[in-house]
Amino acid sequence: MAETGHRLMQREISLALADPTLRTALKRAMAILYQRRESAFASIDYEALRSRAHAIKEAAIARNAELLVELEQRVLTAGGHFFLAQSAEDARQYIANLARNKGVQLVVKSKSMTSEEIDVNHALEQLGIEVVETDLGERIIQLAGEHPSHLIVPAIHKSKEEIVQIFAENMDVPNPPSDAEGLTLLMRRDLRQRFITADMGITGANFVVAETGTVVLVENEGNIRLTTELPPVHVAVVGLEKIIPRFADLATLLELLPRSATGQLLTAYVSFISGVASSEILDTGRATQMREREFHLVILDNGRRAAARDPELRELLYCIRCGACLNACAPYRNVGGHVYGVHPYPGGIGCAWAYITSGHAEAKQINGLCTTCSRCTEVCPTKVDIPWLNTVIKQRNNQEFGAGFRQRVFARADLMGAAFSPVAPVANVGLRTMPARWSFALMGIDPEKRLPRYERETFTNWYRHRHSVSVGQSHRRVVLFVDCFMNHNLPQVGKAAVQVLEAAGVEIAVVHNSCCGRPAMSQGLLEVPRRWAQQNLDKLGHLVEEGYDVVCVEPSCLSALRDDYRRLLEQTPSASDPRLHLLEEHSYDFAEYIVNGVRDGSLSLRLTPVHSAFVVHGHCHQKSIGIGSAPAEALRLIPDVTVHEVDALCCGMVGSFGYKQEYSDLSRAIGEELFEQLRAHGGEIVACGISCRSQIEQGLGRRVFHPAEILSRALRPPLSGSNIGGGTAS
Amino acid sequence: MAHELTDAFSDALRACGGSAMVVSAHGLADAVAEVVDQERVVLVTPDLLGLAESLRQKGIDARVGSSQHSLSATAVSLPSANLDEVSSIFCRAECGITGALLGISASGTVAIDTQHGNAGLLSCLPPHHVAILREGAIQKTLEGALETLAPQPGVRDCRFVLVTGPSRTSDIEMMSVLGVHGPLKLDVIIVREDA
Numbered sequence A: 001m002a003e004t005g006h007r008l009m010q011r012e013i014s015l016a017l018a019d020p021t022l023r024t025a026l027k028r029a030m031a032i033l034y035q036r037r038e039s040a041f042a043s044i045d046y047e048a049l050r051s052r053a054h055a056i057k058e059a060a061i062a063r064n065a066e067l068l069v070e071l072e073q074r075v076l077t078a079g080g081h082f083f084l085a086q087s088a089e090d091a092r093q094y095i096a097n098l099a100r101n102k103g104v105q106l107v108v109k110s111k112s113m114t115s116e117e118i119d120v121n122h123a124l125e126q127l128g129i130e131v132v133e134t135d136l137g138e139r140i141i142q143l144a145g146e147h148p149s150h151l152i153v154p155a156i157h158k159s160k161e162e163i164v165q166i167f168a169e170n171m172d173v174p175n176p177p178s179d180a181e182g183l184t185l186l187m188r189r190d191l192r193q194r195f196i197t198a199d200m201g202i203t204g205a206n207f208v209v210a211e212t213g214t215v216v217l218v219e220n221e222g223n224i225r226l227t228t229e230l231p232p233v234h235v236a237v238v239g240l241e242k243i244i245p246r247f248a249d250l251a252t253l254l255e256l257l258p259r260s261a262t263g264q265l266l267t268a269y270v271s272f273i274s275g276v277a278s279s280e281i282l283d284t285g286r287a288t289q290m291r292e293r294e295f296h297l298v299i300l301d302n303g304r305r306a307a308a309r310d311p312e313l314r315e316l317l318y319c320i321r322c323g324a325c326l327n328a329c330a331p332y333r334n335v336g337g338h339v340y341g342v343h344p345y346p347g348g349i350g351c352a353w354a355y356i357t358s359g360h361a362e363a364k365q366i367n368g369l370c371t372t373c374s375r376c377t378e379v380c381p382t383k384v385d386i387p388w389l390n391t392v393i394k395q396r397n398n399q400e401f402g403a404g405f406r407q408r409v410f411a412r413a414d415l416m417g418a419a420f421s422p423v424a425p426v427a428n429v430g431l432r433t434m435p436a437r438w439s440f441a442l443m444g445i446d447p448e449k450r451l452p453r454y455e456r457e458t459f460t461n462w463y464r465h466r467h468s469v470s471v472g473q474s475h476r477r478v479v480l481f482v483d484c485f486m487n488h489n490l491p492q493v494g495k496a497a498v499q500v501l502e503a504a505g506v507e508i509a510v511v512h513n514s515c516c517g518r519p520a521m522s523q524g525l526l527e528v529p530r531r532w533a534q535q536n537l538d539k540l541g542h543l544v545e546e547g548y549d550v551v552c553v554e555p556s557c558l559s560a561l562r563d564d565y566r567r568l569l570e571q572t573p574s575a576s577d578p579r580l581h582l583l584e585e586h587s588y589d590f591a592e593y594i595v596n597g598v599r600d601g602s603l604s605l606r607l608t609p610v611h612s613a614f615v616v617h618g619h620c621h622q623k624s625i626g627i628g629s630a631p632a633e634a635l636r637l638i639p640d641v642t643v644h645e646v647d648a649l650c651c652g653m654v655g656s657f658g659y660k661q662e663y664s665d666l667s668r669a670i671g672e673e674l675f676e677q678l679r680a681h682g683g684e685i686v687a688c689g690i691s692c693r694s695q696i697e698q699g700l701g702r703r704v705f706h707p708a709e710i711l712s713r714a715l716r717p718p719l720s721g722s723n724i725g726g727g728t729a730s
Numbered sequence B: 001m002a003h004e005l006t007d008a009f010s011d012a013l014r015a016c017g018g019s020a021m022v023v024s025a026h027g028l029a030d031a032v033a034e035v036v037d038q039e040r041v042v043l044v045t046p047d048l049l050g051l052a053e054s055l056r057q058k059g060i061d062a063r064v065g066s067s068q069h070s071l072s073a074t075a076v077s078l079p080s081a082n083l084d085e086v087s088s089i090f091c092r093a094e095c096g097i098t099g100a101l102l103g104i105s106a107s108g109t110v111a112i113d114t115q116h117g118n119a120g121l122l123s124c125l126p127p128h129h130v131a132i133l134r135e136g137a138i139q140k141t142l143e144g145a146l147e148t149l150a151p152q153p154g155v156r157d158c159r160f161v162l163v164t165g166p167s168r169t170s171d172i173e174m175m176s177v178l179g180v181h182g183p184l185k186l187d188v189i190i191v192r193e194d195a
């Protein structure tokens, strides 16, 4: 069963990757949206705004029951109708009945993911009612008989030539114009008539205010305005999570939504509708049944109230559907929305929406597409932790459908290391023999990908037996976090880090190797990492209390200490342990620690030129916690150095993601963007994460170094200049 | 100091494809006549009846875009009984003129009351929308504007729209095209209340 799922996914991905139109279109669109967003936020305090937005949504979801009551009251008082639909079926039925009773023949609709969720078009068409989408992109998709592939730009995957073709075939226009202006004008004329004659307009809403009953609709084209103003009946279908308590909450959310979605300060139109429309154009009534205008608000539950009660899934409901996370998501950017299935919500956030609204099996299909790289978390205006939601869903899927053998293997980087390091020479050869690769293939691991080499002398062994170094009187003390990969696969990185830190006058302590828990977390096996989180909290917590800082060489481990432990321990007594906060505060990335220390004068490093140029790729987790340029800044401490940072989103390996058979093509495709940038720059490649390192070394055939290795090289006079590092791939 | 807001407003509006012009109260009709120069039918909201009359005197076919408004001496009102005729006038209109509740300088936005006088349709159906904005009604931020616009307790119906530039789309290959379902052109005439 699982195998069929994997194979299906693999095929979908290859199809998408093999579609050059799709890939060019996506690349262009994503780059534009991403960059527009950046400039839109340039002049305002983004962090303060999003904290406010998060708080507003948090309060709204917590109070959803009372807000529902208040909202219903407001809508009824204003002469509207109110319906709370438990399920998609309920909502469909309500709208279909309404349309039937009113003798509706033509419905105009404006883009609304919620109405896609309940598939209202289908229900109406079965009654013989014509349903016309009016958003330009959505209409193109409707004419093509497809589903939208992006929350904001539904036809993002279509080229202009394809659109001309769709118009020619479906619109009775033998020779449609070939420019975007002409096509748009053609659509304006075609739809105008339908707006005038439609009997019912269906919209979604971006926000609904409980206090005033106001429905808020954000758009650029004007089709929503016409849909709400012209037809005698307006139905707004709105997810329950969109109810916010007060009118005064709107400013914050409206500052964020357009900026995040399209990079606009405000969209062309934001409509505020409280009460029933009054346009006199319909004074005479169109059909005999419709002498009066009507407004119906359909609030859709469909799993949302259950999610609101679920502490682990609740924050999904803070999502305001801006689509920014898609634009930041490397898998989405490479394959587009359709690979995520026909469910209306694509991307990592789509998996969570699918989980609560359409079913666990659907969510399971696309859960693996989220690498949990965390790149999306910086851009989410309401601070939804999408990778965490995907991790929780993976864990629940494991419980519901069983965890695979492959997951259990990838989960235990610690055990693999402990098993293979002592027999490293044999293991390194053995893992590359045919039988080993066949068994990989059987497990669903791409046999072409090389697992990192194991080193016989682990870091811990080396550290234990080395001559201790006196650092003189030191006022900074560091516990070096010995992660599984550094210990077993890249001990040279740990050694370099020790040398650099000691040279900078830091006193070092090393505690017995402990896995941070990330490998298991990324497999959705949360019990093991929960234990480790507790152990590490105990072990590191008291050192931090004694004045130690924790330094990680692997950014993923740092993100476990800084962000994930809070999550993992949320439902345990340790949630209120003050050491948890202390540990978060006092954990650093190696490069970050050095740069901060040198800057504030607490560390001093004497470095000599190394006569090399460097090209640096930042790790996703460094970027997501806002220290993306720390590695480059650390290298810039070296005199006369040239450092270039590439800005590719992600390396594509992300832990075990790239090793999985069904994602290995996608992983390569994601990596290609990075490789291209690295190829364009001749310097030595520097990257922090072990997966970035393996991906680049395998994909490009060039060696990769950790910043610690480069800095340790610069500690010595340039003449002795051999490097200390070794690659992960031979 | 008020002029600073006006300048910021005009710049922001220009940046999103609209245009702004500052006039004195008695120069309003001339200014409007200039921007609607070529247009055929022009519809105005009932509160701008005086403006409609001035425009007609200048030879522009300006009508009050509301069937409920009683015929006045010069301004032609819409017939009230015939839907087809009404909607055809709306669809033929080349320009809609409305007032504006306020402006927001940070984004070049005007707020239009869509509850009264068909202003919602007048500002959306014709390819050209002209909004008349009092200079003193320009505020700095969205937050302040929404405070002013918030529905008052006890008020049953309250509908308005924030308009920021002409109607637009990027749905075809991310190319920005103006005038999809709403106006292609937006002019905001800012009336300076001179002493």
Ligand code: SF4
Residues within 6 Å of the ligand: A325, A328, A329, A330, A331, A332, A347, A348, A349, A369, A370, A371, A372, A373, A374, A375, A376, A377, A386, A387, A390
């Ligand atoms: S965590 Fe990474 S892969 Fe997952 S949705 Fe976010 S950006 Fe995409």
Ligand code: SF4
Residues within 6 Å of the ligand: A260, A318, A319, A320, A321, A322, A323, A324, A325, A326, A349, A379, A380, A381, A382, A383, A384, A386
């Ligand atoms: S999760 Fe955040 S970024 Fe993604 S669509 Fe929702 S609000 Fe936007």
